[in-house]
Amino acid sequence: MSTTSGYLTYKCQVQGISVTKAIEAYSTQTCPVCQKRHKPKGRMYRCRYGYVSHRDTHGAKNILSEQLYGIFTLMQETHIKYLRVA
Numbered sequence: 140m141s142t143t144s145g146y147l148t149y150k151c152q153v154q155g156i157s158v159t160k161a162i163e164a165y166s167t168q169t170c171p172v173c174q175k176r177h178k179p180k181g182r183m184y185r186c187r188y189g190y191v192s193h194r195d196t197h198g199a200k201n202i203l204s205e206q207l208y209g210i211f212t213l214m215q216e217t218h219i220k221y222l223r224v225a
């Protein structure tokens with residue numbers, strides 16, 4: 140394995156996890172409620188129309204919703220965990 144994605148695919152296959160590559164374009168900039176784009180400042184993504192989410196989970200949720208539903212749409216937050224490395 141010479142690439143990071145190749146190594147990740149290998150490690151997932153060992154655990155029986157499928158890997159799908161997704162295009163992440165605009166996932167951190169697009170509001171899943173109003174579909175408008177802006178670049179977030181700081182750790183929180185805030186839309187002028189009220190949507191607020193942690194910046195890291197915001198992008199991840201948009202990528203997941205696009206894979207599941209074909210669009211960036213609001214998804215229910217359920218116990219999102221992330222590791223913060225200093």
Ligand SMILES: [Zn+2]
Pocket residue numbers: 170171172173174175186187188189190
């Ligand atoms: Zn919005």
